[in-house]
Amino acid sequence: MLIRPALPEDAAAIWSIVEPILRAGETYALDRDMTEADALAYWLGADKETFVAVEDDDVLGTYYLRPNQPGGGRHVCNCGYMTSLRGRGQGIARRMCAHSLDQAHARGYRAMQFNFVVGVNEPAIHLWLSLGFEIVGRLPGAFRHPTRGYVDALVMFRTL
């Protein structure tokens, strides 16, 4: 599997990954009704570097890397990762996160922060913990899950 910067011609493949995750509304605090144009403008925004994970010309995952805050907070980065439905269970999120940690380190970031990990998203939490992230904050009832109601969100952090 190759992880490389996203190109304009990856947009349709990225949308095919993002759309079902957005529409489900279970893991990201994003508007579930976002249009394709708005979602791609967000995921490929000028504030971000966006990557794709590709196997045999098939885009199986995508992630972005950006400064988490401007000014005095810009030495800490933030990432978001999405894996395609057909790519699940193959360690793609883990490989994208490891790649992002390397990229972040190479760019001089001192830490990586996830601002809003849905507290009932156990697979993600376990994955980030296994990659060295710590839970540094808990936001009570901060996420309204479509079937489980108000659940906590976690802030996770890893020094680079």
Added chain:
Amino acid sequence: MLIRPALPEDAAAIWSIVEPILRAGETYALDRDMTEADALAYWLGADKETFVAVEDDDVLGTYYLRPNQPGGGRHVCNCGYMTSLRGRGQGIARRMCAHSLDQAHARGYRAMQFNFVVGVNEPAIHLWLSLGFEIVGRLPGAFRHPTRGYVDALVMFRTL
């Protein structure tokens, strides 16, 4: 003192409050070199409701209220407050925060979150604690203070 929605003609007064705080770079994770136009576009952005605290036609403080996250996170709001140099020590931040809590409650928000309270900004931390906020997260070394180096930032949260 009157707290009311900001009007277009308040822009110059708002900039006179924001500029020294931005340039000092001690309390907000914002680009210290931001232009007036960019700073006003941020503080008065379409995602925010912006208010001013006025006494005898003198704008002594300003704050914004916005959803902290879209989608499943939009029931939690976020605010930012700034007090003019000449308004310091008069309880203006406290009155703006109390006003914002009322406004947030009236709009149906369930909680208010501050994402990035600089950990050495003791006056602000004490004020938010006295207004019912709790420290729910600590981000190690997440803020580069212009004179004190890397310091922690706090996540503070209050149910409404």
